Amino acid sequence: MSSERGRAMMDQVYGEGFSKSLPAETTPMLEKTVEHLFGEIWSRPGLSVRDRRLLVLGATAALGRADLIRIQVQGALAGGDLTAEQLREAVLHLQYYVGWGNGTQVHNGVEAALHAHDEKEHK
Structure with a gap:
């Protein structure tokens, strides 16, 4: 089950x-x-998928893992949880909390996912 x-x-x-x-x-x-x-x-009722995703993005940002950020962003775009504008705003916000180096990796992961999503949408 x-x-x-x-x-x-x-x-x-x-x-x-x-x-x-x-x-x-x-x-x-x-x-x-x-x-x-x-x-x-993830199935618990206390938080939405979007809320949980934002928490994961924050935790992953602290690790500086662009690859994992990209996976979460692809999911966010597929599920309609976050828009490109909201994701870019999250990058800016996280930049100040996780440090510039890790924030740069967040930016790289988000932009790679957005680019891949745009290409997929235009095929």
């Missing part, structure tokens, strides 16, 4: 069909990610 709910939530967070891209062979880490993180934590 948690696996089905987790996969459904992954699709809501990262875009329709995302869960189908998961490997057929599972590992304990992947099982817990699907069943617990998405099936139980």
Whole structure:
């Protein structure tokens, strides 16, 4: 049950069909990610997906991981959680809290995702 709910939530967070891209062979880490993180934590009613995404963006910004920021932004755009304007505003805001180096990585991840999204929309 948690696996089905987790996969459904992954699709809501990262875009329709995302869960189908998961490997057929599972590992304990992947099982817990699907069943617990998405099936139980992301599925809780206390915060919206958008709220949770903003928290993840903030935490990921502190790590300076453009690759992970890009994944979250792609999900935000696919789900309509945030607009390009809101994402760019978030970059500016985070820049001051996570440091210029990490903020630059946030900017890089956001802009890469926006560019990919625009290209996909225009095909």
